[in-house]
Amino acid sequence: MHTISQASSTPLAGITGRRVMGADGIGLAMLGIHNGSVMAQPPASGPCIDAGDLLVLPGIVDIHGDAFERSVMPRPGVSFPYGAALLDVDRQLLAHGITTEFHGVTLSWEGGLRGEAYALRMFDALAQLRPVLGAEHKVHLRFEAYHLAGVETALSWMADGRVALLAINDHLPTMARRMSDERKLVQYAERAECDTETFRNRLRAASRNAQEVPAAMSCLIAAALAANLPVASHDDPDVATRQHYHAQGCRIAEFPLTVEAATLARQIGDETVFGAPNVLRGKSHTGAPNATEMVAAGLCSVLASDYYYPALLQAAFKLAQLGVCSLPEAWHLVSRNPARATGLRDRGVLAPGMRADAILVDDSQLGLPRVCATIVNGEVRHASGALSMTDLADLADVAGARGSLAA
Incomplete structure (x- = not known):
């Protein structure tokens, strides 16, 4: 020995x-x-x-994690090379039991950290570092619906095999409502690496695409499905939205905002993703449904790290400690189920x-x-x-x- x-x-x-x-x-x-x-x-x-x-x-399979953004940009407007950042992130993942990570890389009209240039840095760094990374790193492309100028780019990335999961996001309405909040506006602008007036102009320009958004998203979704990629819709606010995306082949409801949307998703066989930080904190930081209650009700099939890598390990044990479910049942939420949802039939x-x-x-x-x-x-x-x-x-x-x- x-x-x-x-x-x-x-x-x-x-x-x-x-x-x-x-x-x-x-x-x-x-x-x-x-x-x-x-x-x-x-x-x-x-x-x-x-x-x-x-x-x-x-090993834990994390279907959605964007905490890497804090390694790339630890303070607003202060960015570091992706290579060193991803090596740091890899150590974090392994230390917290995550063996497969889907990085939530955003392609948005916002630009900056969530623009095309930063996404390309992620792709380049992953290709360069793959031989030395300990965990398996994949890209979960978070596409902002109003970013019509990015549709062709996203299509090319999917065709090139750079993307492992597509999620349709639409944060523009929420951001538009917050334009009068100077603090939030400054945060958005700093992340986008521009001044506040430029950010306002970017939002206004994206808003003009409203009529063309549905057709463009249908095109993206169809291309992803043709490439055998799983597709998620993000922050479904109601039953109608979940029905709409389900009909188009999106079988993952990521962070549904209402119990009704989550209920329908499970009834029609879709996966429902909630945040593991929500379990740890006992509530959502955005006012979404309580994840622990969703697990207890059978309305959560997958937990994701979201913005905090340690949460997956800790949340599974907390659910078992609270008696919400057994440890094996809780572990399915962070390993078997996310692997199944993302088409990874070889792990979990x-x-x-x-x-x-x-x-x-x-x-x-x-x-x-x-x-x-x-x-x-x-x-x-x-x-x-x-x-x-x-x-x-x-x-x-x-x-x-x-x-x-x-x-």
């Missing part, structure tokens, strides 16, 4: 533990790993993590044939779960301390553990 104290690129052959989350719940199990995938039977030999009493859980559960994306969690301190190790595609990508390692050939009880992981 020996230990490793940091991430290693050496492929694992297995993980054993007394609290492994499999298809039948949490219990004693041996996860065999080969070529980055979970095996029905462990190999005869190879490096194996002994997790002991740590929880072994499927620890079962034979699936990707070996897993995290080891110390939950001994109530309310403060801590990720001790993160495994991505069968390799240790993060370790916060020493991990107990052995060789499968030396495990006397392998035979007893064989078959304990349900298919």
